[in-house]
Amino acid sequence: MRILVLAGRRLAASIPTLVLILIGVFLLLQFAPGDTVDAMMAQMGGGDAATARELRRFYGLDLSVWAQLGNYLWRLVRFDLGFSAIYGKPVATVIAERLPATILLMTASLSLAFFFGLILGVVAARGVNRWPDTLISTLGLVFYAMPTFWFGLMAIVVFAIYLQWLPAGGFEDITIAHAGLSRILDIAQHLVLPTLTLGLFYMAIYLRIMRGSMLEVLNLDFVRTARAKGMDETRVVVRHVLRNALLPMVTLIGLQAGTMLGGSVVVESVFSLPGLGRLAYESVVQRDLNTLLGIVFVSALLVIAVNFIVDLLYARLDPRITTGA
Amino acid sequence: MDMTRRAALLTSAAIAANVLNPMRSFAQATPRKGGVFTVHYGAEQRQLNPSLQASTGVYIIGGKIQEQLVDLDAAGQPVGVLAESWEAAPDGKTITFKLRKGVSWHDGKPFTSADVQFTAMEMWKKILNYGTTLQLFLTAVDTPDPLTAVFRYERPMPLALLLRALPDLGYISPRHLYEGKGDIRQNPVNLAPIGTGPFKFVTYERGQHVIADRNADYWRPNAPYLDRIVWRVVTDRAAAAAQMEAGQIHYSPFSGLTISDSARLAKDPRFIVSTKGNEGNARTNTVEFNFRRKELADIRVRQAIAHALDIPFFIENFLGDFAKRGTGPVPSVSTDFYPADNGPQYPFDKKLAAKLLDEAGFKAGAGGTRFSLRLLPAPWGEDISLFATFIQQSLSEVGIKVEVVRTDGGGFLKQVYDDHAFDLATGWHQYRNDPAVSTTVWYRSGQPKGAPWTNQWDWTDPVIDKIIDDAATEVDVAKRKALYGDFVRRANTEIPIWTPIEQIFLTVINAKARNHSNTPRWGSSSWHDLWLAE
Numbered sequence: 001m002r003i004l005v006l007a008g009r010r011l012a013a014s015i016p017t018l019v020l021i022l023i024g025v026f027l028l029l030q031f032a033p034g035d036t037v038d039a040m041m042a043q044m045g046g047g048d049a050a051t052a053r054e055l056r057r058f059y060g061l062d063l064s065v066w067a068q069l070g071n072y073l074w075r076l077v078r079f080d081l082g083f084s085a086i087y088g089k090p091v092a093t094v095i096a097e098r099l100p101a102t103i104l105l106m107t108a109s110l111s112l113a114f115f116f117g118l119i120l121g122v123v124a125a126r127g128v129n130r131w132p133d134t135l136i137s138t139l140g141l142v143f144y145a146m147p148t149f150w151f152g153l154m155a156i157v158v159f160a161i162y163l164q165w166l167p168a169g170g171f172e173d174i175t176i177a178h179a180g181l182s183r184i185l186d187i188a189q190h191l192v193l194p195t196l197t198l199g200l201f202y203m204a205i206y207l208r209i210m211r212g213s214m215l216e217v218l219n220l221d222f223v224r225t226a227r228a229k230g231m232d233e234t235r236v237v238v239r240h241v242l243r244n245a246l247l248p249m250v251t252l253i254g255l256q257a258g259t260m261l262g263g264s265v266v267v268e269s270v271f272s273l274p275g276l277g278r279l280a281y282e283s284v285v286q287r288d289l290n291t292l293l294g295i296v297f298v299s300a301l302l303v304i305a306v307n308f309i310v311d312l313l314y315a316r317l318d319p320r321i322t323t324g325a
Numbered sequence: 326m327d328m329t330r331r332a333a334l335l336t337s338a339a340i341a342a343n344v345l346n347p348m349r350s351f352a353q354a355t356p357r358k359g360g361v362f363t364v365h366y367g368a369e370q371r372q373l374n375p376s377l378q379a380s381t382g383v384y385i386i387g388g389k390i391q392e393q394l395v396d397l398d399a400a401g402q403p404v405g406v407l408a409e410s411w412e413a414a415p416d417g418k419t420i421t422f423k424l425r426k427g428v429s430w431h432d433g434k435p436f437t438s439a440d441v442q443f444t445a446m447e448m449w450k451k452i453l454n455y456g457t458t459l460q461l462f463l464t465a466v467d468t469p470d471p472l473t474a475v476f477r478y479e480r481p482m483p484l485a486l487l488l489r490a491l492p493d494l495g496y497i498s499p500r501h502l503y504e505g506k507g508d509i510r511q512n513p514v515n516l517a518p519i520g521t522g523p524f525k526f527v528t529y530e531r532g533q534h535v536i537a538d539r540n541a542d543y544w545r546p547n548a549p550y551l552d553r554i555v556w557r558v559v560t561d562r563a564a565a566a567a568q569m570e571a572g573q574i575h576y577s578p579f580s581g582l583t584i585s586d587s588a589r590l591a592k593d594p595r596f597i598v599s600t601k602g603n604e605g606n607a608r609t610n611t612v613e614f615n616f617r618r619k620e621l622a623d624i625r626v627r628q629a630i631a632h633a634l635d636i637p638f639f640i641e642n643f644l645g646d647f648a649k650r651g652t653g654p655v656p657s658v659s660t661d662f663y664p665a666d667n668g669p670q671y672p673f674d675k676k677l678a679a680k681l682l683d684e685a686g687f688k689a690g691a692g693g694t695r696f697s698l699r700l701l702p703a704p705w706g707e708d709i710s711l712f713a714t715f716i717q718q719s720l721s722e723v724g725i726k727v728e729v730v731r732t733d734g735g736g737f738l739k740q741v742y743d744d745h746a747f748d749l750a751t752g753w754h755q756y757r758n759d760p761a762v763s764t765t766v767w768y769r770s771g772q773p774k775g776a777p778w779t780n781q782w783d784w785t786d787p788v789i790d791k792i793i794d795d796a797a798t799e800v801d802v803a804k805r806k807a808l809y810g811d812f813v814r815r816a817n818t819e820i821p822i823w824t825p826i827e828q829i830f831l832t833v834i835n836a837k838a839r840n841h842s843n844t845p846r847w848g849s850s851s852w853h854d855l856w857l858a859e
Contacts, residue, residue, distance in 0.1 A: 033740050045381075045454070047457070051454060152564075168567050169573065174533075174555055272561070285734065
């Protein structure tokens with residue numbers, strides 16, 4: 001119960017932050033030269049001044065910046081994210097259309113990164129400074145240093161062009177209509193390469209963190225006690241060390257769930273996936289303020305939600321956190 | 326950048342072979358019915374209706390679903406699509422179109438002159454970019470019967486101009502789905518178009534794909550051949566090239582791939598890389614001068630800058646066979662208007678450039694610098710970005726320091742054409758088959774502030790204004806051509822903008838495609854005769 005009160009207080013505290021972020025993004029975008037009508041003109045290849053004037057009125061850009069901001073916040077209070085200039089649909093609908101692909105990609109690659117980062121980190125820590133550790137650490141460094149767009153393109157060249165095992169891009173096969181299980185398999189097939197590309201980078205970070213954290217915990221007194229009790233090494237690692245070593249990993253997940261939403265622009269572009277990252281990028285280029293603010297809003301909500309879950313996990317992993325608070 | 330350059334050099338020969346041997350794509354064979362044709366769709370637009378937005382990004386999809394009154398044939402001459410014939414009154418103020426019989430919309434309703442009337446008055450005249458200028462003096466469209474549309478103009482409208490403009494600015498929309506349905510711009514039909522064309526719209530998943538299927542009731546007999554067209558949204562150019570190699574995409578239009586990938590695929594027998602079929606979409610690279618800078622208001626400085634650029638060197642090393650030297654605002658592919666004499670051409674001459682700058686009174690100061698300029702390159706293509714760097718390096722050799730300021734599309738248009746916060750700008754001038762459509766606005770004075778791709782240079786020339794105005798209402802074909810010759814020579818003499826490079830978009834297409842690239846605006850055309858070999 002106590003943890004819920006705490007989390008509730010946190011949630012309440014994040015509302016002013018959210019409002020500040022939205023106002024900040026709104027004002028920041030005002031500094032970018034050009035508005036959505038300029039961007040539209042660029043896309044159309046030109047038009048006359050009367051058309052532009054008419055369009056500005058249509059998008060409500062003839063009002064002052066403060067009036068626009070006021071309008072936006074007033075709409076937000078009523079849970080209305082507004083109308084997207086580039087999509088001609090309510091922003092909520094546009095984002096809802098893009099969310100599944102993003103969340104699928106994000107959870108798939110985060111799970112991959114977390115799972116293998118954990119295992120490889122533990123293996124490396126147990127064989128510290130011997131060959132498994134050297135091999136794993138080197139691999140980690142390679143994945144970490146490699147730019148994701150390059151890794152993605154190379155993966156396409158090898159697996160889609162030469163071997164022809166996997167599709168080169170897209171979310172699902174559109175030349176043939178799939179349904180039910182075959183559709184799920186088809187989407188899964190399309191997500192293999194993007195998940196690997198995005199996941200391996202994060203896995204490299206996790207395995208370094210896990211390795212370091214394991215090594216630290218292994219030297220603590222209670223581990224020596226456990227060993228002195230005569231427990232075998234596997235039991236010591238799984239029951240005593242792992243649980244404590246997991247805390248920094250969980251923290252990191254909470255932090256990175258947010259960056260992964262925006263950080264997947266590159267992967268989404270390379271693999272032609274319809275995700276939120278690309279939508280955000282497009283909204284900036286097209287100066288579609290409503291859509292961009294909508295994405296910021298939804299991302300912020302998502303980060304708050306993930307951090308809430310992380311708080312709960314903390315309590316589960318280390319009971320001292322609840323009682324101590 | 327070095328890679329691009331080397332790749333372009335190494336493979337320019339291979340591309341030349343393809344350009345010179347376009348017949349490869351027209352191998353004689355019996356057309357095969359069926360197949361799914363996949364197209365690279367690089368930049369999603371806000372809508373798909375070509376009656377409301379004139380741009381290749383709309384034509385590439387909407388042009389298969391909706392049709393226009395007139396298109397261009399293989400020889401680049403107007404040919405009727407929804408119009409069967411046309412006739413202009415001697416005074417040029419009335420143009421009558423006889424419409425095709427037995428054509429129906431995809432929802433089954435018949436196509437009539439009422440659709441033409443509504444589209445012309447409510448869409449072309451009020452909303453369509455460039456259409457609003459073209460149809461400025463259109464007062465009414467009369468419909469004496471369902472198959473006759475009479476366009477009435479306040480001032481003479483040259484028939485040749487209208488027929489040149491209509492392939493792009495003459496798409497018809499269904500009146501019954503727009504009239505009385507609220508704001509035309511917000512009509513949901515704009516994103517799920519209904520037309521008379523060979524393909525019927527099926528679905529549009531934003532960020533993923535657009536699908537259109539064969540229209541079984543199409544008015545042309547035995548057309549179309551394809552079962553389905555799928556446009557795949559791929560924003561990353563390198564990824565699009567990879568998908569072409571993997572067979573997921575058949576066609577990448579309008580220079581959609583990088584120069585190096587296009588050059589690489591040109592050597593691959595599975596693909597055809599060519600400029601053919603894009604002659605109607607010619608463009609020139611520009612150097613735009615801001616006369617608010619006193620240095621640039623001096624004609625000798627503009628001449629010096631033109632002389633300082635070694636254009637043949639740039640083309641040979643960076644663009645390969647994709648481009649050639651430009652001669653003025655009217656590109657050489659425009660058979661109807663390209664003049665025999667283009668006026669002064671400013672060949673590369675560094676000494677002359679330095680001499681002109683000295684004469685203008687801008688002597689080299691400390692460190693050899695005469696003055697500094699801000700150059701804004703448009704973000705539309707990698708050639709512009711390369712050209713900006715080339716301008717910067719070339720001008721530093723004659724003592725002009727150039728700062729290149731890179732920005733995105735909206736920012737570029739705002740800073741150049743509205744805020745006038747530039748000294749030099751470089752981008753593309755798109756030529757649309759007749760100088761009156763979108764070329765003369767670059768030179769005519771009195772353009773409203775903020776209108777992109779117009780004369781925002783603070784330059785007024787009564788001579789060119791008169792030529793432009795005379796040509797716009799001249800109904801005699803030969804006299805119009807002569808006037809535009811005067812226009813080109815005047816433009817090249819005064820050079821408010823310099824157009825040193827001429828380019829045509831590059832097509833990369835799978836060799837299985839047949840009957841492709843057979844008209845000057847093929848990428849935008851309806852593809853009713855396109856088919857895929859096994």
